[in-house]
Structure formats: C-alpha cells, structure tokens
Amino acid sequence: MAVARRTMISFGLVAIPVALYTATQDNDIHFNQLHKADHSRIKYKKTCSHCGQEITADDIVKGFEYDKEKYVIVTDEEVEKIKTEKEKSIQILHFANLNQISPVYYEKTYQVIPEAGGEKAFELLRNALMQEQKIAVGKVVWGASDTLMCIIPREDGMIIATMYYADEIKELPKSYTKPEVTEQELKMAKALIESMDTPFDPAAYHNEYQSKLKELIESKINGKEIVAPKEAATNNVISLMDALQASLEKNKAGEEKAPKKKSGRKTKGA
Structure with a gap:
C-alpha cells in the first residue's frame, strides 16, 4: 500500500505529522476499445492544434487563457512557491457532529497513520474526538486549490474524507407532493x-454483477453460448399494503x- 501523501494536521499549536493512504481501490472489470473490423486496440494521440505534431508529456506545459487564444504559462514550481507552510498542512477549522454533514459532500477517503514522533498527539486528537463524538473540519492546499476535508475518528485510528464545496453540489428538487x-x-x-434490521457488516456485501460478468467473459473465451437467466415469477401485488x-x-x-x-x-x- 503506497503512501498517497505526507502532511501535517495542525490542531491549535499542535502539529501532527501524518501519512495519508488511499482507502479504496477499483476492482471493476474494464474493457478496452477495439476497432470493430479487426479487433485492434484504439490508441489516442495528443497532437498540437497548430502544427499537428504528436506531443509527449515532456512537451506539455500548463497555460491559463486570459484572453482569446492568449495564454500565460504557469509552472508547478511557481504554484508551489506561493504556498505558505501553513497552507501545506491540514488546518483544523472547527469541530462538528458527523450527522450535520450530508453524505453528498464526501468525495474521496484516506486512511490516516501518524508518522514517527506524532503518535501521542495523534492518539490524543483521536481519543478526544471519539469521547466528544465529534469530527474535525479542515482544509489544505493540494495542487492549485484549497481542499476541504473531514477528519473522522474510529476505534482503530482516523480517516480523512475530502469534501466538495457547497457551490460544487448541484441543486436538486427538494420538495414533492406528499401523499x-x-x-x-x-x-x-x-x-x-x-x-x-441487522448490524452493518461490510464484508457481507459483494459485487455480484461483476462476478456474473467474469463468468460471461470465461464463457466467451471457452466458446460457450451466452444464455439469459430465467426471470423469477413476479407477484401480482395490487396495493401498497x-x-x-x-x-x-x-x-x-x-x-x-x-x-x-x-x-x-x-x-x-x-
């Protein structure tokens, strides 16, 4: 499990060195795009819109269009230069109840592990949050943007969930005619x-459709015909009751x- 990021959690005047590990992984089956005629892989090339030359990653720089077809070039080094040390660490802004945050705001989850020398302060924060039944809301500059995040205590450590800002959440219809x-x-x-009503056990849930998809692929490899499963008989229920x-x-x-x-x-x- 590779370290995603090393940073600090700033808790008042206390600085806790931590390592953030990605907490999820993609287990889905992924298909390649092929040419229908001969089943060859489809390749995508980056080309310059001006000269038509194929471009490699080393030839690409970042530019901001400040006027039509006029760009100012900004390097990663310049972006890093304007960051203060404070902005490079996770600044806890305030504490709140977990149920005050709608799940729609959560983006990506990380496991947080204290670095050498930060274990005591890390455990102090975790223990205090657990006893007070609170979470911490903070932010840090990652890349070219402030990243909002939520620090959530657990019995065996803490996790961090990056969050969307309010203006990134689409407005959805909030009312309906209630019968x-x-x-x-x-x-x-x-x-x-x-x-x-049963206790939540994450190990009890499996991606059953992916298993069926793997079986379909195995059947195709072995030259077997794909047969649709028989649908279970449906009950003719005529009312909600x-x-x-x-x-x-x-x-x-x-x-x-x-x-x-x-x-x-x-x-x-x-």
Missing part, C-alpha cells in the same frame, strides 16, 4: 424495517429457515 400515509401503512412499514404484507411474510419465512444468530444489538446500559 397521506395511513397509520396502518406506517405500522406495516415499521414492522418491515424491524424485520430487516399487499406489497408490505408480502414482504413481511417473505422475510418471516426466511428467518424460520435460517439458523439462529445472536443479536448484534446492545441492551440499554451495556
């Missing part, structure tokens, strides 16, 4: 939720067949 819900329908819906009742009965039947498991819930006062 009346009867007490009986609400009671049935609560019962269905209760019947499906019928759908809720049928769902409850299905869950109940599944529970009776499944082996008994100890509840993951804690009793009050535990």
